[in-house]
Every structure is written in C-alpha cells, then in structure tokens.
Amino acid sequence: MSSVPKTADDFNLEAAFRDSHVADVLDQLDSELVGLAPVKTRIRDICALLLVDTVRRQAGLSTEALSLHMSFTGNPGTGKTTVALRMAEILYRLGYVRKGHMVAVTRDDLVGQYIGHTAPKTREVLKRAMGGVLFIDEAYYLYRPENERDYGQEAIEILLQEMENHRDDLVVILAGYEDRMDRFFRSNPGMSSRIAHHIAFPDYTAAELLAIADLMLDQMQYQLSADARTALEEYIERRQALPHFANARSIRNALDRARLRQASRLFAKRAASLARNDLMTIEAADIKASRVFAETPPTARQGELHS
Numbered sequence: 001m002s003s004v005p006k007t008a009d010d011f012n013l014e015a016a017f018r019d020s021h022v023a024d025v026l027d028q029l030d031s032e033l034v035g036l037a038p039v040k041t042r043i044r045d046i047c048a049l050l051l052v053d054t055v056r057r058q059a060g061l062s063t064e065a066l067s068l069h070m071s072f073t074g075n076p077g078t079g080k081t082t083v084a085l086r087m088a089e090i091l092y093r094l095g096y097v098r099k100g101h102m103v104a105v106t107r108d109d110l111v112g113q114y115i116g117h118t119a120p121k122t123r124e125v126l127k128r129a130m131g132g133v134l135f136i137d138e139a140y141y142l143y144r145p146e147n148e149r150d151y152g153q154e155a156i157e158i159l160l161q162e163m164e165n166h167r168d169d170l171v172v173i174l175a176g177y178e179d180r181m182d183r184f185f186r187s188n189p190g191m192s193s194r195i196a197h198h199i200a201f202p203d204y205t206a207a208e209l210l211a212i213a214d215l216m217l218d219q220m221q222y223q224l225s226a227d228a229r230t231a232l233e234e235y236i237e238r239r240q241a242l243p244h245f246a247n248a249r250s251i252r253n254a255l256d257r258a259r260l261r262q263a264s265r266l267f268a269k270r271a272a273s274l275a276r277n278d279l280m281t282i283e284a285a286d287i288k289a290s291r292v293f294a295e296t297p298p299t300a301r302q303g304e305l306h307s
C-alpha cells in the first residue's frame with residue numbers, strides 16, 4: 001500500500017502500551033477483584049483493540065471511530081458498577097474519552113413525569129457524562145410497553161442519537177439482570193445494534209466469596225480468627241440459599257454487621273488494655289450471631305458432622 005509511509009518496524013505497540021499507563025489499572029483489576037476471569041479477559045481485549053487503533057492512527061491507517069458502548073449483565077453484587085468505574089479509567093488512559101469520570105443513573109434520572117420534562121432531563125445527564133462513561137443501571141426500566149404513552153421511549157431515542165453522534169467521547173454502559181436485558185434488546189433493536197460489547201458477570205462461587213471477604217477485611221485492617229473463618233464459610237453456604245442473595249454485596253453487608261458485633265463485644269468488656277490484635281480480630285461469635293444461622297437448616301456438611 002503506497003499510502004503507508006513507514007515500515008512495520010516503526011510502529012511500537014509496546015511503547016503505546018507503556019505510555020498509556022493502562023497496565024496499572026489492569027494490574028489493579030487483577031489484584032483487587034477476585035474471580036471474574038471472563039470479564040477481565042474481555043477488558044484486556046478491548047484494551048488491545050484501542051491500543052492497536054492508536055498505533056494504526058500513527059501508521060496513517062484508517063481509524064473509523066470505534067463503538068464502545070457496552071452492556072454489563074449479571075445478578076446483584078457481581079461487580080458491574082465496580083468494573084464500570086475501572087472501565088472509565090481505562091478508556092481515559094487509552095485516550096478514548098477526555099475525562100474518564102462516570103455518571104451513574106437510573107430511569108428516574110432520565111425520564112420525567114410530565115410531557116416536556118424528559119428531553120431536558122436526558123440531555124442534562126448526557127451533558128454531565130460527556131467525556132466519560134454514562135452508566136445506566138437497570139436500563140430495561142426505560143422501556144415500558146405496558147404504558148401507552150411512556151416517556152421512557154423519548155429518553156431512549158435521545159440516547160440512541162447521542163450514542164451515535166458522540167461515539168468518540170461518550171461510552172454508555174447499560175447494566176442489569178441478563179434475562180430482562182435480553183428482552184429489552186429484543187424490543188429495542190436500535191439499542192441492541194449500538195451495543196458493541198456484551199459482558200456477562202457470573203455469580204461468585206463460595207470459594208470466591210470467601211476470598212472477597214478476605215480482601216475486604218484486609219483492606220479494612222481486620223482479620224478472622226480460625227473459628228470465625230469456619231463460621232464464615234458456613235455463613236456463605238447458608239446465605240447463598242436464602243432469597244435476595246446479592247453476591248459480593250451480601251458479603252460486604254455481613255462483614256459490616258460482624259464489625260458491629262465485634263465492637264459491641266469489646267465495648268461490653270470495657271477492657272483497659274486491649275491488644276492491637278483484639279481490635280483487628282473478628283471472632284466466630286461475631287459471625288454466628290447472624291440471623292442467617294437461625295433462618296436456615298444446617299448445611300449438608302454440618303448435617304454429616306452431627307449425624
């Protein structure tokens with residue numbers, strides 16, 4: 001191709017990677033987020049795509065603006081919001097968006113109650129999100145076919161337009177449950193066709209949830225006693241079986257309550273000389289006092305032990 005002025009050796013992907021400082025964010029993603037292997041792989045793929053695009057531009061090759069709008073599907077507490085924040089940072093470091101901030105909204109932030117209110121609301125949100133990521137949680141609530149005159153449709157149309165017009169400076173991420181999102185995309189082919197990347201967030205395994213607990217405790221400078229660890233394993237098994245289980249979010253809530261019980265326990269004793277270790281350690285009783293143990297039958301493993 002005569003329009004390509006340089007030889008292949010002049011284009012340095014490694015240098016583009018280094019200059020972007022995106023490696024830090026990717027390393028953090030690996031070390032600070034447990035599991036999520038398929039999600040991490042997809043993010044690396046998107047990084048590769050953007051880096052190659054940068055180098056293609058240096059090589060004078062065609063660089064049609066990439067469409068990077070995404071959908072993040074998964075159950076509550078699987079890390080969608082957390083990963084979206086990292087994604088905003090990555091897109092910023094790779095020079096895809098100017099600012100790298102994230103604006104998180106739901107239907108109520110976009111759709112008005114009265115005629116004429118929706119367009120200004122949606123446009124205001126889009127203006128705030130420009131240069132970064134617009135994260136729309138439970139995006140399917142925008143579409144309510146059962147209401148004959150639903151203003152959600154108006155918001156969707158404005159979003160579609162702006163997603164196309166500002167595709168080089170705005171990334172829209174639609175998040176929610178997988179089945180409802182599938183239905184939403186089937187009813188809104190226009191939206192579906194603008195979403196280039198569909199990323200599914202799997203539920204965490206019990207082992208991953210325990211690792212997430214360890215990570216969270218470590219970040220808060222707490223630790224589990226050996227018995228507390230066993231209690232937490234059992235807690236996780238029981239909690240997973242209860243309604244409204246919300247993956248990592250349920251773990252965070254359980255740890256918050258355990259900290260509360262630990263504090264009450266220490267306070268009740270009013271010890272005059274506490275060891276640093278006492279202040280850090282969650283004991284089995286701090287976990288076992290949870291209503292989850294009262295509300296569920298013993299787990300299979302417990303049953304075996306006692307039979």
Ligand SMILES: Nc1ncnc2c1ncn2[C@@H]1O[C@H](COP(=O)(O)OP(=O)(O)OP(=O)(O)O)[C@@H](O)[C@H]1O
Nearest residue numbers: 032033034075076077078079080081082212248249
């Ligand atoms: N893989 C993980 N490793 C460590 N912590 C995690 C992981 N996934 C989620 N968390 C933590 O769990 C909590 C819930 O995560 P997040 O809010 O990102 O989930 P979500 O999918 O957006 O949930 P929702 O659907 O309820 O909004 C956060 O405190 C987050 O830091």
Ligand SMILES: [Mg+2]
Nearest residue numbers: 080081082137
């Ligand atoms: Mg969320």
